[in-house]
Amino acid sequence: MDLFDVVGPIMVGPSSSHTAGAVRMGYVAGCLLGEPVRKAEILLYGSFYATGEGHGTRKAIVAGLLGMKPDDYQIAESLTLADQRGIEITFGVARLEEAHPNTAIIRLWGVGDKSIEVQASSLGGSRINVDKIDGIDTNFTGECPTLIVHNLDQPGHVSEVTSMLAHESVNIATMQLYRSARGQKAVMVVECDQEIPQEALTWLNQVEGILKVTYFAGIS
Amino acid sequence: MTVYHSLQELQDLAEDRGVAVWEIVQQADMDASERTAQQSYDKMLEMYRAMKEADAKYDGSLLSASKKAGGDGEKLHQYNVSGRNLCGDFVGKVMEKAIKMGESNACMRRIVAAPTAGSCGVLPAVLLSYEEDHDAGEEQMVQALYVAAGIGKVIAENASIAGAAGGCQAEIGSASAMAAGALAFLQGADAQAVMHAAALSLKNMLGLVCDPVAGLVEVPCIKRNSYGAVNALVSAQLALAGIQSAIAPDDVIDSMRRIGNQLPCELKETGKGGLATSESAEHYLK
Ligand code: SF4
Numbered sequence: 001m002d003l004f005d006v007v008g009p010i011m012v013g014p015s016s017s018h019t020a021g022a023v024r025m026g027y028v029a030g031c032l033l034g035e036p037v038r039k040a041e042i043l044l045y046g047s048f049y050a051t052g053e054g055h056g057t058r059k060a061i062v063a064g065l066l067g068m069k070p071d072d073y074q075i076a077e078s079l080t081l082a083d084q085r086g087i088e089i090t091f092g093v094a095r096l097e098e099a100h101p102n103t104a105i106i107r108l109w110g111v112g113d114k115s116i117e118v119q120a121s122s123l124g125g126s127r128i129n130v131d132k133i134d135g136i137d138t139n140f141t142g143e144c145p146t147l148i149v150h151n152l153d154q155p156g157h158v159s160e161v162t163s164m165l166a167h168e169s170v171n172i173a174t175m176q177l178y179r180s181a182r183g184q185k186a187v188m189v190v191e192c193d194q195e196i197p198q199e200a201l202t203w204l205n206q207v208e209g210i211l212k213v214t215y216f217a218g219i220s
Numbered sequence: 221m222t223v224y225h226s227l228q229e230l231q232d233l234a235e236d237r238g239v240a241v242w243e244i245v246q247q248a249d250m251d252a253s254e255r256t257a258q259q260s261y262d263k264m265l266e267m268y269r270a271m272k273e274a275d276a277k278y279d280g281s282l283l284s285a286s287k288k289a290g291g292d293g294e295k296l297h298q299y300n301v302s303g304r305n306l307c308g309d310f311v312g313k314v315m316e317k318a319i320k321m322g323e324s325n326a327c328m329r330r331i332v333a334a335p336t337a338g339s340c341g342v343l344p345a346v347l348l349s350y351e352e353d354h355d356a357g358e359e360q361m362v363q364a365l366y367v368a369a370g371i372g373k374v375i376a377e378n379a380s381i382a383g384a385a386g387g388c389q390a391e392i393g394s395a396s397a398m399a400a401g402a403l404a405f406l407q408g409a410d411a412q413a414v415m416h417a418a419a420l421s422l423k424n425m426l427g428l429v430c431d432p433v434a435g436l437v438e439v440p441c442i443k444r445n446s447y448g449a450v451n452a453l454v455s456a457q458l459a460l461a462g463i464q465s466a467i468a469p470d471d472v473i474d475s476m477r478r479i480g481n482q483l484p485c486e487l488k489e490t491g492k493g494g495l496a497t498s499e500s501a502e503h504y505l506k
Contacts, residue, residue, distance in 0.1 A: 012331075
């Protein structure tokens with residue numbers, strides 16, 4: 001555990017899990033979308049749903065979507081700010097089984113043609129885990145630079161990604177592979193020690209069989 | 221590589237190298253995070269200044285989301301300056317700052333989690349009051365914050381600092397132990413006495429359950445910050461007088477871990493037991 005997770009973080013109250021963690025969730029989801037949000041559907045589960053009102057969980061997730069960090073004074077006003085920017089936001093209950101009690105599903109539609117569904121949980125402190133992206137299991141915290149690649153389940157794509165990273169001198173911290181079914185869609189989640197340059201991401205996007213490249217520089 | 225996993229190791233490292241506890245904590249942070257000494261120091265200073273700013277920006281007219289919490293810090297302030305202060309200036313001030321910070325947190329103001337948001341008032345209450353009343357320099361206060369963080373890190377690694385995992389002993393209890401160690405350091409205690417201050421403090425918080433009404437960080441959390449802060453004063457005073465904890469500091473932490481595991485989940489931030497299910501609690505949000 002980092003020393004500044006014991007004294008710190010600087011955050012807007014009242015709850016590290018239900019407020020600060022919720023801001024981080026919205027922030028990560030917004031970054032993963034990769035363009036400004038036009039419409040958001042936020043579904044809350046468990047304790048997030050039950051006690052979210054008093055903890056400002058809804059405001060916190062929306063604040064994150066607007067790009068705010070957990071110490072932003074405007075978190076309390078996020079719903080008004082989103083409204084002013086013409087972002088359509090709806091809230092609901094997430095019907096899940098056996099999920100972590102502090103879970104949210106965030107469905108986003110961007111101003112362009114992008115859309116994404118992110119399921120994340122708040123682990124305590126202000127740490128979070130991204131549990132699913134577009135229905136496929138994932139497992140990462142968003143604390144370090146993270147690359148998410150959707151590709152066809154064919155040989156060769158993993159080595160394309162890893163050699164690109166080696167070429168850019170980016171060290172891999174963790175790497176996870178998931179697929180919906182053999183030969184169908186697969187997802188690679190790579191957590192890195194260094195940031196990945198934009199040109200490398202653009203190049204990767206054009207590789208045949210790579211369906212979608214999402215990159216998130218990490219929140220500290 | 222400087223690494224410690226227990227209060228004893230932290231104390232031994234300081235004694236063997238003939239340096240202060242805070243220097244070991246800073247060195248270990250640098251080794252673990254690749255921060256330079258300056259970066260680490262600046263970050264701790266940022267935490268301290270954020271505490272100070274949060275204290276200065278307290279607004280007694282604010283109410284929390286439930287509309288039930290707020291304004292008690294101002295009441296305490298009025299009483300403290302009324303000339304009839306029962307506890308004396310320093311203790312009165314510590315209590316006031318603790319409640320104010322707890323209320324600021326409930327009112328969605330910016331605070332420093334130390335170790336959590338619910339227990340964010342304990343550490344700044346004792347440190348800021350100490351700086352004001354004892355003419356201590358900011359540098360010394362940052363060093364004290366390192367001592368507190370080192371103690372908190374050992375507790376986090378060996379027990380817990382989350383109410384959902386260990387009950388309130390893990391939040392207000394840990395904060396109080398961190399504050400007690402920091403205060404003992406500020407008053408010139410050696411490494412051993414610093415650890416005993418922390419142990420004495422934690423011992424008195426063992427078994428404290430987490431039973432927040434309506435699941436909100438308001439009742440009993442806000443006022444508990446005041447108790448946690450005063451508990452730290454008592455413990456530091458005992459340790460400074462040379463009184464030791466009969467139970468070794470690391471054993472106290474381990475006891476907290478075992479107690480946390482034995483606590484039923486109803487009493488660990490689920491809102492299903494204790495104060496949260498009292499009759500009055502049912503009316504809290506009405
Ligand atoms: S009662 Fe629970 S939520 Fe409140 S301060 Fe204690 S541990 Fe935190």
